[in-house]
Amino acid sequence: MPELPEVEVICRGLRPHLIQSTIIDVHCSDKNLRVPLPRTALRGLIGQTITKISRRAKYLLIHPADSSLLIVHLGMSGRLGLFQAHDPLQRHDHVRWLLNNGLELRPNDPRRFGSVHMLSSEQARNRKQGFFHSCGPEPLNKRTTAELLHNQAQGRKQAIKTLLMDGRFIAGIGNIYANEALFATRIHPGKPAGSLSLANWQHLLGKLQAILHNAIACGGSTINDFLGASGESGYFQVNFKVYGRAGKSCSSCGQEIQKIQTSGRTSFFCPHCQQK
DNA sequence: ATGGCCTCCTGTATGC
DNA sequence: TGCATACAGGAGGCCA
Incomplete structure (x- = not known):
């Protein structure tokens, strides 16, 4: 995907x-x-x-x-x-x-x-006002700051994972990278988005950017269908810490990775490392 | 304004 | 072995 x-x-x-x-x-x-x-x-x-x-x-x-x-x-x-x-x-x-x-x-x-x-x-x-009018900020753009995201998430009760996957809030983040970034910052996927502190957002955006950069350097992730433009596979999936790893042990604490539904989407997390 | 749920589609995995 | 069903998910639309 x-x-x-x-x-x-x-x-x-x-x-x-x-x-x-x-x-x-x-x-x-x-x-x-x-x-x-x-x-x-x-x-x-x-x-x-x-x-x-x-x-x-x-x-x-x-x-x-x-x-x-x-x-x-x-x-x-x-x-x-x-x-x-x-x-x-x-x-x-x-x-x-x-x-x-x-x-x-x-x-x-x-x-x-x-x-x-x-x-x-x-x-x-006119695409900024037209086709891309509802498209959120690019996570790798320097103008996308933790302050901006923290501000935009104020008052939101929605699960942080759902908000990360909302392209109007931030662009380009799907299920894989939302799960991985939350694990990297030890944030529970169901935590209400508005309850994250500015420090939380600084940590989360930093990790998200690092994960995205690393995935690009690895040629992306090959999940079922994805191949790079020349037909070669990406290799980032070997770095998945939680995505698709339900029942396997957490690389940090050894507890079993769990799978839950968050707004109808599958979330993977470590119940010990990521607490609300 | 917000958030939850539904829809599109088909290949793959699982269950009986 | 073979069939039937469940599941995966991005984005847009609908509804409460």
């Missing part, structure tokens, strides 16, 4: 292959993703040279020369494969962008929880 580090790894992996290449054909499958494929707008990419690739939250942003914006979200089972144009198609290849360098970019998403969006140059220019 691509979270921020996985999308960042894909972004970096694609750059050398896509920048300065030109899209010469586009194919869409009949099936739609979570939102309908913008088929007409995607055809408009033909002839466009890609000038830049970036990331916002868990979205990959492909910038054509005409200042429009192609946005890809991989949902939880999506890959963004780069193939030779003659490589055989795979089941669940929903879109194909053929490039003038002989490569073809193919988002593949069995569960179709992902999405593809096309913004006009005007919509792209």
